[in-house]
Amino acid sequence: MSKPLIFITNDDGIHAPGLRTLIGVMKQLGDLLVVAPDKPMSGMGHAVTITSPLRVNKLKDEPGHIEYSCNGTPADCVKLGQKAILGRNPDLIVSGINHGSNSSVNVIYSGTMAAVLEGAMENIPSIGFSLNDYSFHADFSKCEPYILSIAGNVLEKGLPAYTCLNVNIPAANGSPIKGIKIVRQAMAFWDEKFEHRKDPHERDYFWLTGVFRNRDEGVDTDEWALKNNYVSVVPVHFDLTSHKTIPLLRDWETGNLN
Numbered sequence: 001m002s003k004p005l006i007f008i009t010n011d012d013g014i015h016a017p018g019l020r021t022l023i024g025v026m027k028q029l030g031d032l033l034v035v036a037p038d039k040p041m042s043g044m045g046h047a048v049t050i051t052s053p054l055r056v057n058k059l060k061d062e063p064g065h066i067e068y069s070c071n072g073t074p075a076d077c078v079k080l081g082q083k084a085i086l087g088r089n090p091d092l093i094v095s096g097i098n099h100g101s102n103s104s105v106n107v108i109y110s111g112t113m114a115a116v117l118e119g120a121m122e123n124i125p126s127i128g129f130s131l132n133d134y135s136f137h138a139d140f141s142k143c144e145p146y147i148l149s150i151a152g153n154v155l156e157k158g159l160p161a162y163t164c165l166n167v168n169i170p171a172a173n174g175s176p177i178k179g180i181k182i183v184r185q186a187m188a189f190w191d192e193k194f195e196h197r198k199d200p201h202e203r204d205y206f207w208l209t210g211v212f213r214n215r216d217e218g219v220d221t222d223e224w225a226l227k228n229n230y231v232s233v234v235p236v237h238f239d240l241t242s243h244k245t246i247p248l249l250r251d252w253e254t255g256n257l258n
Contacts, residue, residue, distance in 0.1 A: 003064070004030035004155055007090035007119075009077045011041045011098065011111030014059070014069040018097035021140040022129060023065075025147045026094060029155060031064040033090065035081035037111075038069040042100075046114040047073045054080055074115040082122065092155055093119035096129030097140055097147070103132075103168045103222040103232060104188035104214070116164040117238050125154050126164040132226055133171035142177060143169050146231045150180070159235075166234040170226050181230040186221035188214035 006026045010019045014036040026032055035056065049072045060067035068085065070077050078093065095115040102110040112128045119126030129147055131138055150167055159165070166185075170177055192210040199205055214223050225232035 004091040005086075006030040006032050006151075007078070007081055007086070007093045007124075008032055008034045009036045009074055009081070009093070009095050009115045011037065011044060011074045011095070011115070013037050013040045014067075016040075016099065017136065017138070018099055018131065018140055021143065022094060022097050022147065025144050026151065027065070028148060029151060030091065032066070033081060033086055034060075034065075034067040035070055035077040035085065036068075037074060037077060038071050041073050041111045042098075043109050044073045044075075044111040044114065045109050046075050046117065047111075048075050048079070049073060056080065056085070074111040075118045078115050078118040082124075089122060089124050091125070092151065093124050093126040094129065094147075094151060095127070096131075097143055097169075098128070098130035099136060099138060100130065100134040101132040101168050101226065102128060102130040102166060103226060103234075104186040104216075105190065107166055107185065107234075107236065113164075113166055113236070116166075117236065120162050120164040120236075121238055123162055125159045127151060127154060127167060128164065129167045129169070131169045131171060139172045142172055146177070146180060150231075150233065162239075163235050163237050166222070166232075166236050168222055168226055168232045168234075170229050170231070173229070175229055177231060178229050179231070180233060181225040182233050182235075183220050183222050183225050184218070185234050185236075186214060186216040186218070186223035188212065188216055188223055 056068045098112040116126035116128040190210040194206040222232035
């Protein structure tokens with residue numbers, strides 16, 4: 001094919017407005033294969049389905065745009081789409097546009113980012129896009145030029161091996177977006193609580209709540225960028241090794257202890 005082949009997925013489901021916006025933007029850059037969950041899968045992280053069959057349903061088949069829904073997770077969608085439906089690597093994987101931020105620690109829980117990390121594991125250039133607005137009817141129009149620019153750069157220039165991008169876009173707040181910042185992931189966390197409640201049958205259950213705490217004062221983080229109305233771009237990889245800790249633990253090494 002003369003055009004790049006772009007694989008699209010998300011975690012909000014096949015009918016999410018954010019996905020529809022992303023499809024419209026990516027049509028300007030290449031031919032599309034869409035494989036997305038048939039229902040919302042937010043917070044699934046990198047879960048994969050191993051105890052039940054995966055099924056797909058073809059929704060569209062026209063020149064330059066083939067689309068399936070899948071009953072699996074976002075990571076399932078990438079694995080199945082790449083290895084079973086497509087049978088080769090796409091030129092680019094994009095995931096989103098997520099309804100809500102995936103900055104800082106949220107990247108760990110994100111199905112949106114699990115999909116692009118799955119792509120990075122296969123050494124496929126991959127990008128996750130999120131809008132810092134949790135509304136189903138959020139205004140995604142301001143995202144479009146930034147998505148087009150970032151995805152175009154990745155298609156033209158590539159990414160380092162086994163690396164993907166986590167892109168977060170400020171919500172529309174009446175002020176223009178100032179531009180794009182290449183930043184690091186902030187050291188920010190959820191202060192979680194479980195509310196103890198009773199159902200109508202007086203049975204106990206718990207509901208997860210929490211407050212987001214950002215104690216990172218750096219001006220080079222994704223949280224700083226979003227707060228100051230910039231699009232944040234964080235290069236991400238799946239190597240979770242704390243490399244700086246290895247020398248500190250060297251004296252723990254020993255020979256056979258038997």
